[in-house]
Amino acid sequence: MRLSGWGRFPWCEARVRSFAQAGEAASFVGREQPFIVRGLGRSYGDSALAQDILLTRRFNHILDFCPSTGALSCEAGVSLDEIIAAFLPRGWFLPVVPGTRFVTVGGAIAGDVHGKNHHSAGCFSSCVRSLVLLLPNGEVRTCSPTDNRDLFTATCGGMGLTGVILAAELALRSVSSSMIEQKVVKARNLAHTLELFEEHGDAEYSVAWVDTLAQGEGSGRSLLILGEHAPGGPLRLAEPKAVTIPSWFPGWLLGRPVAKIFNNLKYSSISANGAQGVVPLHSFFFPLDGLLEWNRLYGRKGFTQYQFVIPKQGGPEGLAAILSRIAGSGLASYLAVLKLFGPANANMLSFPMAGYTLALDFKISSGLPALLHDLDRMVREQGGRLYLAKDARMEPAMLEAGYPGLAEFRDLRRHYGMDTVFSSLQSKRLGV
Numbered sequence: 001m002r003l004s005g006w007g008r009f010p011w012c013e014a015r016v017r018s019f020a021q022a023g024e025a026a027s028f029v030g031r032e033q034p035f036i037v038r039g040l041g042r043s044y045g046d047s048a049l050a051q052d053i054l055l056t057r058r059f060n061h062i063l064d065f066c067p068s069t070g071a072l073s074c075e076a077g078v079s080l081d082e083i084i085a086a087f088l089p090r091g092w093f094l095p096v097v098p099g100t101r102f103v104t105v106g107g108a109i110a111g112d113v114h115g116k117n118h119h120s121a122g123c124f125s126s127c128v129r130s131l132v133l134l135l136p137n138g139e140v141r142t143c144s145p146t147d148n149r150d151l152f153t154a155t156c157g158g159m160g161l162t163g164v165i166l167a168a169e170l171a172l173r174s175v176s177s178s179m180i181e182q183k184v185v186k187a188r189n190l191a192h193t194l195e196l197f198e199e200h201g202d203a204e205y206s207v208a209w210v211d212t213l214a215q216g217e218g219s220g221r222s223l224l225i226l227g228e229h230a231p232g233g234p235l236r237l238a239e240p241k242a243v244t245i246p247s248w249f250p251g252w253l254l255g256r257p258v259a260k261i262f263n264n265l266k267y268s269s270i271s272a273n274g275a276q277g278v279v280p281l282h283s284f285f286f287p288l289d290g291l292l293e294w295n296r297l298y299g300r301k302g303f304t305q306y307q308f309v310i311p312k313q314g315g316p317e318g319l320a321a322i323l324s325r326i327a328g329s330g331l332a333s334y335l336a337v338l339k340l341f342g343p344a345n346a347n348m349l350s351f352p353m354a355g356y357t358l359a360l361d362f363k364i365s366s367g368l369p370a371l372l373h374d375l376d377r378m379v380r381e382q383g384g385r386l387y388l389a390k391d392a393r394m395e396p397a398m399l400e401a402g403y404p405g406l407a408e409f410r411d412l413r414r415h416y417g418m419d420t421v422f423s424s425l426q427s428k429r430l431g432v
């Protein structure tokens with residue numbers, strides 16, 4: 001079967017199996033061929049690609065729920081969409097959600113994903129009370145921040161390279177509404193954007209859409225989107241109507257001239273005084289989920305999402321230099337999302353650190369490798385790193401420089417014999 005990540009780059013011919021019982025997963029682990037586990041394939045690059053792949057989606061039962069504390073136990077193939085659909089109407093929500101709800105619990109843990117509230121809530125692992133991990137020798141261990149801590153801190157953010165996450169206990173949070181009070185603030189340039197992030201530091205959710213094509217005085221202009229859970233009802237799912245992008249969508253449409261028009265329209269759609277209102281939770285957290293198969297927009301060659309984080313200190317100058325390099329490159333990024341992260345956690349390969357993170361979608365093109373090579377150098381010089389869940393092309397030296405927990409992670413893999421059993425195209429490329 002021919003498979004790719006969400007970016008449709010790269011592709012790989014894979015033998016794919018799936019399991020519905022823990023015993024079937026254990027027998028897969030006992031085979032000689034190394035493999036990687038795959039959830040819903042929403043990682044952009046090659047982290048869930050290998051010649052042999054084990055799918056978790058059929059392993060998707062809710063196991064237990066406590067209506068007084070919000071403690072939820074489920075199998076790892078359950079999606080965040082299924083959790084929200086089942087528990088939001090009862091007044092419970094996930095404390096951390098990424099920009100799509102079509103990811104599995106296993107994928108959210110393995111990527112240690114973050115949301116628009118990293119500054120206040122940390123990564124997905126902060127709501128994982130424990131997880132059940134299938135090891136290379138077929139043993140099943142329950143891991144938490146206190147029990148089998150080494151396995152827990154390696155698995156959260158470990159990109160499937162420590163074992164098969166079979167199940168997890170999550171701490172849901174209570175909410176009294178399925179609506180979000182949203183405020184949009186307009187920023188003139190990068191300095192203004194960063195100033196507004198500080199000014200609104202107590203907002204529960206914050207994220208900025210940045211116009212990466214703006215140059216000169218307007219470089220880094222953005223729309224800062226802030227949100228809080230609305231204090232009172234309704235508690236019902238208002239799913240926006242989804243539109244599907246056809247497979248024949250011409251990728252050449254998304255060139256720089258169209259991006260310029262799109263960015264100008266988007267920026268000027270908000271008045272200088274900003275905008276505010278109450279919006280359904282789904283459109284606040286998952287705006288792209290209303291456009292099914294939107295990854296086809298970039299055409300047959302696919303795209304990559306380049307997401308980096310650089311430390312807060314020195315961040316403004318670093319971001320300004322990076323934005324100027326992008327604007328001068330002749331290439332366009334339609335989706336450029338800036339967030340201010342809170343502190344890093346203890347997990348060995350978790351991506352976030354206190355600083356600025358920018359995620360940029362780029363269509364695969366001949367000029368792209370040179371641009372990303374330069375951005376790598378700039379990110380590295382700033383003491384930053386790239387996000388493994390988005391990566392399809394990082395070089396090993398970049399990983400070594402950005403992830404101080406890598407040596408410990410490699411030692412743990414060797415110690416448990418994980419290095420000969422769990423392997424993805426990404427782990428091979430990076431020599432993890």
Ligand SMILES: Cc1cc2nc3c(=O)[nH]c(=O)nc-3n(C[C@H](O)[C@H](O)[C@H](O)COP(=O)(O)OP(=O)(O)OC[C@H]3O[C@@H](n4cnc5c(N)ncnc54)[C@H](O)[C@@H]3O)c2cc1C
Pocket residue numbers: 006036037038039040041042043044047048056076077097098099100102103104105106107108110111112113114115116158159160161163164165166288389390424
């Ligand atoms: C539109 C969109 C928006 C996104 N927004 C964000 C965002 O805001 N923040 C963010 O952090 N990420 C974001 N992502 C990335 C996404 O949240 C992660 O890539 C997530 O890991 C995908 O989960 P999945 O179930 O699709 O896993 P897959 O893509 O299938 O796998 C991802 C990794 O998890 C491992 N894995 C999956 N299941 C298991 C398991 N049961 N046991 C062990 N390992 C496992 C795989 O081996 C692989 O390394 C976004 C992705 C998309 C497409």
